[in-house]
Amino acid sequence: MNREKGWLRCLLGFLILSFCIALVVNFSFISSTAAASPQYGGTFGTHTSEPRSLDPHVEVIENVYMVTGNIYNGLLRLNQDMTGVECDLAESWKRVDNVTYIFKLRKNVHFHNIPPANGREVTSSDVKYSIERLAGQHGKKVDFVHRYYYEDKLASIDLPDDYTIVFKTKKPYAPFINYIASTRSVIVPKEAVEEYKDLRRNAIGTGPFILEEIVRGSHIILSKNPNYFKKGLPYLDKIHIQIMGDPTSIVASFLAGKLDSIGSQFFQIKLLKEKAPDTIIVEQKGTHMWVLRCPSEIKDEKPLELPFNNLKVRQAIAMSIDKERLLKLALGGAGTVQIGPIPNWPPYSLSEKDQVEYNPEKAKRLLAEAGYPDGFTTELTTWNADYMIRPAQVIQAMLKEVGINVDLKIMEMAQYFGLGKTFGYNMSFHVTSAGVDPDEYITPYFGSPEQAQYFRWIRPDVWKMCSEEAEELNIEKRINLIQKIQKEVISDGRWVCLYTQTRYAAMKPYVHRTFYKNEYQPLMGETVWMEKH
Numbered sequence: 001m002n003r004e005k006g007w008l009r010c011l012l013g014f015l016i017l018s019f020c021i022a023l024v025v026n027f028s029f030i031s032s033t034a035a036a037s038p039q040y041g042g043t044f045g046t047h048t049s050e051p052r053s054l055d056p057h058v059e060v061i062e063n064v065y066m067v068t069g070n071i072y073n074g075l076l077r078l079n080q081d082m083t084g085v086e087c088d089l090a091e092s093w094k095r096v097d098n099v100t101y102i103f104k105l106r107k108n109v110h111f112h113n114i115p116p117a118n119g120r121e122v123t124s125s126d127v128k129y130s131i132e133r134l135a136g137q138h139g140k141k142v143d144f145v146h147r148y149y150y151e152d153k154l155a156s157i158d159l160p161d162d163y164t165i166v167f168k169t170k171k172p173y174a175p176f177i178n179y180i181a182s183t184r185s186v187i188v189p190k191e192a193v194e195e196y197k198d199l200r201r202n203a204i205g206t207g208p209f210i211l212e213e214i215v216r217g218s219h220i221i222l223s224k225n226p227n228y229f230k231k232g233l234p235y236l237d238k239i240h241i242q243i244m245g246d247p248t249s250i251v252a253s254f255l256a257g258k259l260d261s262i263g264s265q266f267f268q269i270k271l272l273k274e275k276a277p278d279t280i281i282v283e284q285k286g287t288h289m290w291v292l293r294c295p296s297e298i299k300d301e302k303p304l305e306l307p308f309n310n311l312k313v314r315q316a317i318a319m320s321i322d323k324e325r326l327l328k329l330a331l332g333g334a335g336t337v338q339i340g341p342i343p344n345w346p347p348y349s350l351s352e353k354d355q356v357e358y359n360p361e362k363a364k365r366l367l368a369e370a371g372y373p374d375g376f377t378t379e380l381t382t383w384n385a386d387y388m389i390r391p392a393q394v395i396q397a398m399l400k401e402v403g404i405n406v407d408l409k410i411m412e413m414a415q416y417f418g419l420g421k422t423f424g425y426n427m428s429f430h431v432t433s434a435g436v437d438p439d440e441y442i443t444p445y446f447g448s449p450e451q452a453q454y455f456r457w458i459r460p461d462v463w464k465m466c467s468e469e470a471e472e473l474n475i476e477k478r479i480n481l482i483q484k485i486q487k488e489v490i491s492d493g494r495w496v497c498l499y500t501q502t503r504y505a506a507m508k509p510y511v512h513r514t515f516y517k518n519e520y521q522p523l524m525g526e527t528v529w530m531e532k533h
Helices: 007-014 062-068 124-134 176-180 190-196 247-255 266-275 311-319 323-331 360-369 386-400 413-421 439-446 460-471 475-492
Strands: 043-048 076-078 085-087 090-097 100-105 154-161 164-169 209-215 219-224 238-243 261-263 280-285 289-293 335-337 376-383 404-411 427-432 495-507
Touching (some): 043 062, 076 176, 124 164, 247 261, 247 266, 323 335, 376 413, 386 427, 404 413, 475 495
Parallel strands (some): 376 404, 376 427
Antiparallel strands (some): 090 100, 100 164, 154 164, 261 495, 280 495
């Protein structure tokens, strides 16, 4: 659970408590407002919550990548709608056979011209070092919570020359390219890590912007990289990121002209339109999943105890949740009801025919058949944020309707995730991370004990399918496996996949920017530009 516990702090600014469809345009297709050609110059003002650190290989928080996504580049990156990848530092790449991938680096790409890298050229050795570091080979392994991308997956990384990297995986590995395209798989200079011991407070990359200043609790300033390898980019002179957490203050700053683009909430949209009618509001379906979980089960350590060891009890819980009503009561409808663990990602997501039936009367019968005609009492744990407490209270009321009495246990976020690491809860109301590959939504949760980090259950048949989907390079066969895994999760009743929330943003009419579906690409600053105003 380590990778999830920080980034959720920044979600509050994007959690919407109702809907306002008439006022918005689709987030996925916004690249700019109508205008002529891009203009150079200006300081783009936006905001984020306080990043815990700036180390892209260690951190997991979405707000970290608001910053590091503009300082570093990877070999590849996910494209705008997550249907494929784009070349970044790589000039080209190809899969030679089922386990071999060759990448050709662009030449004359340089790290930022600041010590200790001092503008030296990027070579294949930097790629090897960076991927090995993310895999936990250079530093304290436990710090690299996404090391499962590559740990025990790579047979070798060979460097025929300064601009060629040959990756060989131990087995066919379907998520490999998407994991290479993750914002975590960026290229860093070894000497910076050795100089500073880590990259938590220092950031030196190849990206369109250079870290100029970071002041805790105040702001982060990124300045234009004059030697950026993508000709003509970036357009902006600077990006000024204010450290802000209060939604009211964020909107006030936007209306006062101190911010050019913000994350906004439903109840703020009407005010924005009234006070600044030319504001552009954009939206997108979120890719974080809200779930209701039964306890974890660990072989020889933590058996699944009464009443959750009874399948009928778990199925009754799932049938007790009216997802549409939950979304309306808790969030004003600003979200999308979900079916299985992979949200809003066709063709991997499940279809409506796989949705759990809402049937409280049947739930009562199942409870009676399981030996609980009068229901039972249990505990539901979550953390102390409005976007968690409010829906947890609605879930509590729905379960009570079928005789399940739920005591809410509201914890500080750090305590909640500390408890989650030990799987020490009864039921929990939780949010999963957005994945860069479908594998990231299932294997870390439902895979074998060696693979699963964030949830445990004893299902060797599902463990086997998780391994098989990761090794399946035929897309149709892989889709079938991934959907089958999700159906097993649903039928077993361990998880009730509830909803994703809608992400909203507001920007001034003179701002031109591209929005990416992946929530770990929150600000792609290299193509942002502003009309003179």
